[in-house]
Amino acid sequence: MEQPTASFRVREQKLAMSPLDHLMKQLAKLPGLGPRSARRVVLHLLKRREAVFLPLIDSMTRALRDVKECSACGNLGGTDPCEICSDPGRDRSLICVVEDVADLWALERSNAYRGLYHVLGGTLSALEGIRPADLHIEGLVNRIKSNQINEVILALNATVEGQATAHYVAEHVASMGVSVSKLAHGLPVGGELDYLDDGTLTAALKARRKAG
Amino acid sequence: MEQPTASFRVREQKLAMSPLDHLMKQLAKLPGLGPRSARRVVLHLLKRREAVFLPLIDSMTRALRDVKECSACGNLGGTDPCEICSDPGRDRSLICVVEDVADLWALERSNAYRGLYHVLGGTLSALEGIRPADLHIEGLVNRIKSNQINEVILALNATVEGQATAHYVAEHVASMGVSVSKLAHGLPVGGELDYLDDGTLTAALKARRKAG
DSSP: OOSOOHHHHHHHHHHHHOHHHHHHHHHHTSTTOOHHHHHHHHHHHHHSIIIIIHHHHHHHHHHHHHOEEOTTTOOEESSSSOTTTTOTTSEEEEEEEESSHHHHHHHHHHTOOOEEEEEOOSOOBTTTTBOGGGTTHHHHHHHHHHTTOOEEEEOOOSSHHHHHHHHHHHHHHHTTTOEEEEOOOSOOTTOOGGGSOHHHHHHHHHTOOOOO | OOSOOHHHHHHHHHHHHOHHHHHHHHHHTSTTOOHHHHHHHHHHHHHSIIIIIHHHHHHHHHHHHHOEEOTTTOOEESSSSOTTTTOTTSEEEEEEEESSHHHHHHHHHHTOOOEEEEEOOSOOBTTTTBOGGGTTHHHHHHHHHHTTOOEEEEOOOSSHHHHHHHHHHHHHHGGGTOEEEEOOOOOOTTOOGGGSOHHHHHHHHHTOOOOO
16 A cells, blocks of 8 residues: 555544644653553643643753763763762762662662762663673773772662672772672561561571671 | 741752752652652653653643633643534534543543533532532533533532532523433443442442343
8 A cells, every 4th residue: 555544644633633642642651650640640731831831841941951961970960070979078989889860869868878979870681782881880990090989889779680780890890909899688677577588588697797 | 037047048059959859849749740750750851851851841832832721611632612522523412511621531532422521620619619600610501502402411420529510510401401411320341249339339229220
């Protein structure tokens, strides 16, 4: 068939006609949203055009324009270098290596860490074809070389990919005269033994410490 | 205190500085989203600026500009009157009354109805101070007066407010020579008796029909 069928043409016209359907389709593809919640969001926005919709478009436009990736650590923020890298109160001898900006933010919310970060941008994965060159490992090596770094903390996810990546990074920086550590495995605070998987229990048992 | 405290000023500065935090706060207030999913959405968008973020802002801007409320029925769409009101294939003697545009779309997805609609824009609620004048009831009365309407179908939610509103609308249009009906109560298709509430079972039993 050389020409599109009539029903195809009608559908194309409908798609071109409806800014609503188009927007809902795009929203439905965002993480955590689906067709139903996209509809709810669109109706919510269209009912509050001045109070919610317009300010949201404004903020998105500003974020798209102004949010920068920190050229040192890979964090996202309004400045480059980012707030953390340019904060004189942070301990510049520590680098905490994370997979993703979301992990960096999670650690920041915990308020438990006052050093610097390094975002790898993912994990090694043979399945998805992600090789060491695709991650920001060279940047990490350069930062260790050109700064006074004492310790690299590997805060990667406790998944197979995360742990394989941690292993690779550890080997890569082992010869550079920095101590390399990784987050402890064990019981989550508030966790009940009965609900934990065997792997976590085994790890918690192996890493047991003197009580009291 | 006449001057803002130092900590207040610092917080204000941070808010002004971070387009990211500002955007995440706005997204977190949308229905179905929270702080966590707002963070995920923002990171998703910032990683795909050209492919996702920019087109999304585009669609939102276009929707804000082009989506109109139908002056006849209250539906949202690219045209006024809306696609449904201007469709010559619809039965113009039927008006289905719904609370919200979302309900109208749900009925359209079912493909079970080929008449016109009327969106009330909410339900009567003493608690929230929503009176008959706040709903589009006058518009409905005018449409019935000036068109050949045979039947008004009340498709309001089976909530206390929805049913009270249905009762009010039914009384209001009863003297206008149209037949007024409402959706049947009963078992949802695929529903199991064991999981249904008493109210639904009672309604299904009362409205039982001859089998076969």
